[in-house]
Amino acid sequence: MKPMTVRHVLWSCAILALLLLAMVLLALRLGAVPFSFGDLGQNLWWLITGQTDKVSTDFRLIMVDIRLPRILLGIVVGAALSVAGAGFQALLRNPLADPYVLGVSSGAALGAILALLAAPALPLMTPLAAFLGAAATIAAVYFLGRRQGQLDSGTLLLAGIVTASFLSATIMFLMTTLATRDLRGIAFWLMGDLSASLPRGLLWVLIAGFVIAAGAILTTASDLNVLLSGEREAMHLGVDVTRVKLVVYISASVLTGLAVSVSGAIGYVGLLVPHVMRMFFGSDYRLLIPTSALGGAIAIVVADTLARTVIAPTELPVGAMTAMAGAPVFIYLLRRRLA
Amino acid sequence: MTETASLTDAHADASAQHHSSHLRINVEQASYAYHARKQKAPLFTLEATTFQAREREFVAILGPNASGKSTLLRLISGAIAPLSGRVELDGFETCHLDVRTRAQRIALVQQESPLIFPILAGDYVLQGRHPHGRSLWFEKDEDFAIAEKALAQVGAEHLRDRWMHEISGGEKQRVVLARALAQQPLVLLLDEPTLHLDIRAQIDLLCRLRHLADEHRYTVIEVTHDLDLAAEFADQIVLLHRGKCLRVGPPAAVYQRDLLQQVFEVSLEVEPDPNGRPRVFVQGRKN
Numbered sequence: 001m002k003p004m005t006v007r008h009v010l011w012s013c014a015i016l017a018l019l020l021l022a023m024v025l026l027a028l029r030l031g032a033v034p035f036s037f038g039d040l041g042q043n044l045w046w047l048i049t050g051q052t053d054k055v056s057t058d059f060r061l062i063m064v065d066i067r068l069p070r071i072l073l074g075i076v077v078g079a080a081l082s083v084a085g086a087g088f089q090a091l092l093r094n095p096l097a098d099p100y101v102l103g104v105s106s107g108a109a110l111g112a113i114l115a116l117l118a119a120p121a122l123p124l125m126t127p128l129a130a131f132l133g134a135a136a137t138i139a140a141v142y143f144l145g146r147r148q149g150q151l152d153s154g155t156l157l158l159a160g161i162v163t164a165s166f167l168s169a170t171i172m173f174l175m176t177t178l179a180t181r182d183l184r185g186i187a188f189w190l191m192g193d194l195s196a197s198l199p200r201g202l203l204w205v206l207i208a209g210f211v212i213a214a215g216a217i218l219t220t221a222s223d224l225n226v227l228l229s230g231e232r233e234a235m236h237l238g239v240d241v242t243r244v245k246l247v248v249y250i251s252a253s254v255l256t257g258l259a260v261s262v263s264g265a266i267g268y269v270g271l272l273v274p275h276v277m278r279m280f281f282g283s284d285y286r287l288l289i290p291t292s293a294l295g296g297a298i299a300i301v302v303a304d305t306l307a308r309t310v311i312a313p314t315e316l317p318v319g320a321m322t323a324m325a326g327a328p329v330f331i332y333l334l335r336r337r338l339a
Numbered sequence: 340m341t342e343t344a345s346l347t348d349a350h351a352d353a354s355a356q357h358h359s360s361h362l363r364i365n366v367e368q369a370s371y372a373y374h375a376r377k378q379k380a381p382l383f384t385l386e387a388t389t390f391q392a393r394e395r396e397f398v399a400i401l402g403p404n405a406s407g408k409s410t411l412l413r414l415i416s417g418a419i420a421p422l423s424g425r426v427e428l429d430g431f432e433t434c435h436l437d438v439r440t441r442a443q444r445i446a447l448v449q450q451e452s453p454l455i456f457p458i459l460a461g462d463y464v465l466q467g468r469h470p471h472g473r474s475l476w477f478e479k480d481e482d483f484a485i486a487e488k489a490l491a492q493v494g495a496e497h498l499r500d501r502w503m504h505e506i507s508g509g510e511k512q513r514v515v516l517a518r519a520l521a522q523q524p525l526v527l528l529l530d531e532p533t534l535h536l537d538i539r540a541q542i543d544l545l546c547r548l549r550h551l552a553d554e555h556r557y558t559v560i561e562v563t564h565d566l567d568l569a570a571e572f573a574d575q576i577v578l579l580h581r582g583k584c585l586r587v588g589p590p591a592a593v594y595q596r597d598l599l600q601q602v603f604e605v606s607l608e609v610e611p612d613p614n615g616r617p618r619v620f621v622q623g624r625k626n
Contacts, residue, residue, distance in 0.1 A: 003477075003478065003483065004477055004478065005477055006477060093455055094455070095455050095456065222469060222472065222476055223469075225466065225469075226466050226469050228454070228455060228456060229454065229463075229466065230449075232418070232449060233447075233449060235418060235438060236416065236418070236441075236442055236445070236446065236447040236449075237442050237466055237467065237469045237470055237522070238438050238439040238441070238442030238443070238469055238470025239438065239469065240438050240439075278456065283456040283457070283458070284462075286477070
């Protein structure tokens with residue numbers, strides 16, 4: 001019984017934030033055009049202090065216009081997917097829950113594609129439709145995963161995996177028959193990719209959406225700790241179970257929808273990151289949610305840097321990297337749980 | 340009997356029995372029905388049940404499987420609302436109390452649900468402080484002190500830093516009870532708390548519950564299958580059979596051979612032990 005305090009949460013987050021900063025600097029430096037850390041530091045300093053006229057054109061083109069937005073996007077997407085994963089794990093009382101494994105990401109991708117086909121001129125329709133797709137999918141998987149009125153862990157996962165496969169096939173079908181030039185490729189939606197250049201306004205929408213939805217989940221953190229012992233027990237320990245589940249259901253769907261609408265269905269981050277954080281920091285949700293957000297950001301920045309550099313100048317989709325790391329971990333967790 | 344009359348009776352009883360004894364739980368003609376679908380015949384009905392429980396009182400709800408024991412316990416806990424009648428705690432209907440207030444007054448020890456992430460026994464007990472906190476809340480020193488005290492009350496201080504999945508069934512049940520005590524409730528409800536425990540752990544747990552009722556003024560209400568242990572520890576027995584409450588009273592009054600034979604459908608003998616508590620001797624199946 002170790003006291004959990006605000007100070008403990010802040011220190012843990014500070015350590016992860018430093019690690020994230022280091023990874024961001026590394027990610028900025030690495031790439032097809034290399035920069036030395038000296039150049040990087042000097043130019044960043046000029047940029048931060050407002051001496052923009054001193055910043056070199058190369059730096060401006062490569063760093064400010066390409067690498068930095070991509071890293072920022074990765075940070076938000078990674079944080080959103082990880083918090084969504086931690087949320088779904090508590091909501092469904094299933095340690096293997098993850099937006100990708102449960103088909104929620106594919107549902108969000110389908111929603112986004114439909115919005116792009118129907119109303120390409122309305123930019124905010126895409127994240128909204130992705131949210132609706134995510135919410136509809138998790139509701140469907142939840143009801144398919146029940147047996148005799150009880151949520152069954154194995155059935156839930158199978159229902160999720162089959163739903164994901166069905167939705168991916170639907171996406172393939174739509175993309176092949178209806179695709180226009182403006183739509184991004186099948187690989188983007190099914191595997192996830194951070195190479196999209198977003199309008200700056202959308203990035204802000206993304207950040208605001210993340211803060212609101214992740215904040216909403218954070219307010220239920222101590223309820224989620226109790227909810228993990230079972231719904232009936234939680235009710236008798238004073239948790240308003242219906243309200244908490246609704247908050248987490250909507251917020252986790254928003255987070256998944258936001259992430260998928262800008263980066264496609266990046267897999268396993270929501271599974272991998274909360275579990276790694278549990279190993280280091282324990283399973284208390286008051287600590288798990290902020291550390292998962294930072295951990296998810298680190299994971300995506302690292303994965304995307306690898307995706308950009310391992311076979312440079314050719315790029316891999318970041319989802320390929322996360323799946324290669326995440327799928328074995330999924331199997332490991334599954335085996336350990338059944339042992 | 341009118342409601343006022345029965346309340347007066349209850350108060351008269353209370354003052355006669357125990358000077359400071361205070362009526363805690365009042366179950367008044369409470370009934371419930373489970374439906375598979377609306378507008379269809381109910382799958383199971385608990386018919387109007389009436390009994391009272393005072394502070395310091397230990398009540399055992401007895402009956403065969405599917406007699407309505409757990410339904411009655413859920414009605415008392417406020418998790419479900421009675422179809423007719425009332426279930427009151429200190430004059431307030433339990434099903435209308437808000438979740439937090441209810442959890443501050445009533446603690447329920449249920450048959451265990453599986454834990455999906457490892458948790459230390461101490462942290463598990465600390466969950467009992469949840470109804471006393473706010474959202475995004477961190478436990479105060481006071482909460483730790485209460486959790487420590489709850490562990491001490493069940494003799495489980497040494498389990499504080501052990502993992503819940505690594506301790507024995509009897510130890511686990513004590514930790515679960517400690518979590519209920521950390522809620523600082525007025526009423527302790529227990530659903531078959533001695534199930535899966537060996538006889539020593541059963542006696543140990545029931546002695547602790549008896550002690551908690553006697554010394555710490557809890558009202559203890561348990562659902563159980565064990566006739567002899569209920570007779571040994573309980574002040575009052577509520578006997579249920581196929582959704583009907585057949586008898587309420589002290590063990591000696593409820594434990595009558597014909598009644599028990601009818602309810603449990605076995606041949607048995609009832610004899611008083613030297614302390615005047617009834618003992619049941621089962622003789623095999625009744626044809």
